[in-house]
Amino acid sequence: MHNNNDIDILISEVGPRDGLQSVKATMPTELKRQWISALAGAGLREIEIGSFVSPKLLPQMADAAQLVAHGRSLPGLFVTALVPNLRGAQAAFEAGVHKITMPISVSEPHSLSNIRKTHAQVFEEVRSVVALRNTQFPHIQIEAGLSTVFGCTIQGEVPEDDVIRMAVTMAEMGVDEVGLADTVGYANPTQVRRLFTRLRDSVGTVAGSAHFHNTRGQGLANVVAAIEVGVTTIDASQGGIGGCPYAPGASGNIVTEDLVYLLESMGLRTGVDIERLVAAREWLQRGLPGEPLYGFIPDAGVGKNFHYAKKDA
Template identity: 80%
Template sequence: MHHGQDIDVLVSEVAPRDGLQSIKATMPTPLKLRWISALADAGLREIEVGSFVPAKLLPQMADCAELVAHARQISGLFVTALVPNLRGAQAAFEAGVQKITLPISVSEPHSLANIRKTHAQVFEEVQAVVALRNERFPGVEIEAGLSTVFGCTLQGVVTDDQSLAMAVKMAELGVDEVGLADTVGYANPAQVRRVFTRLRNELGALAGSAHFHNTRGQGLANVVAALEAGVTTFDASQGGIGGCPYAPGASGNIVTEDLVYLLESMGLRTGVDIDRLVAAREWLRQGLPGEALYGFIPDAGVGKNFTYAKEAV
């Protein structure tokens, strides 16, 4: 957790990875670099800059090592990347990331469909990644990002017990934190409060971030429920890009601009300047012309009586 004393909630920007990897077009690297700089300049402290996967699978992510090198030069920015396996983890470690996130499906059918691995194979892989980190790259953090926690299009219902058992298993294998993701947009606030409360009770300091989708319009309601359960780190995507929306016209990921407004208006400090954040969209428009961008705040502006959250006295 890299909150520092001057913020209450860490907003982790995932658009350069989760957004770009689900868009067919590839954003030119020079524009990505300027975009990442603009996001950091708006006050974002953590950015997931890409994923370390074979370029032939995801050409959009081929420049990930270059983006890491650039982002590491930005003072005060914590640089993370998604990695699907040991080979990706090694590439990420060598590129200089400060944290990797391993996507772990609670639903075994989803795991098989997504990465063609059984749970037993996934556990072996996580163990190997942790061993490599411990041996050669101490200090780099490893997060297990549990997906399909709140339901799965393939398995259907995913029980709280299944999710918690997977979280505990990840902790036993040596990861530093366990985050929970609503991969398919099934979560509701009552479920979110319940599951994150249990996660904190069972894992303590290892309980990590929340990653919600707005596929069915529940994204920010789920954020408030997670806040009530003690969550202090949230993933979001500029313009709501990515997140595999299944419904036409629906955004997938929750919109960073709207999340920052929600938190600040509730008196929670994010360290992010909304005007600068909205201005950073310009690089997205240039890099992905014609791509739909979402968000209420960029369209409506902040309310007349809006004030940023104040320093705690």
């Protein structure tokens, strides 16, 4: 589905989902459409447009199907959504997503508090979703997004063997990709290198994306560590929106603008135009007035010596 031969690193923009679902206010659908169009116009090729969850639970995500339709209308955009269960998967598949991500907590206490399911129940759900996909929607990809892999606010330490065991279980169940997420911002670069290396050794090409939070300021350092061990898809959120629910006042996701600058200045092509990306913040400011936006590049600019990466540079 992806044709990304002309880039080195794929940035998956998760602001419309991870960002907006952790903000109390609901951004109007029309402004979300404009924002998604502006992000795609800046060169982002993959956008997580929302979550298919009960609107009672997360009214901010009630327009997910409309946003999938909008995303599908933008040329070359790969549209993804977060899906916690079979009901959400059915809705996302029917809406026309290219990929769903199922959040899978490696820490069982986190799973119980986050989606009120034991691991056994989660496995049932994944099996059902994969079966539905295989019989009716064979072209749609399924990613297991393993969360709390670098530690958990409830359980504390999360053994790496548990992470790898969960990744192997997911691969055996037939998911296409297994990504690793630092849900609570505990990860450090040494841990990132080690765990992504083990992930690739255990599940091969099923090893997927990296999702880091900047809660403790380690986000971009962890990105560099992940890239050093061969990760080629990194999640990020425009303006770093999506605070960390367990660390009030902390910025959440890594900032897309800063990530693009980091990668391009390291000679890695992202396909993203920084000026157009920064300009897309305007829709976010309109849609969520007063919400803090993070990032150094929007304030400081790229500097006089900045060049976009070139092929084989």
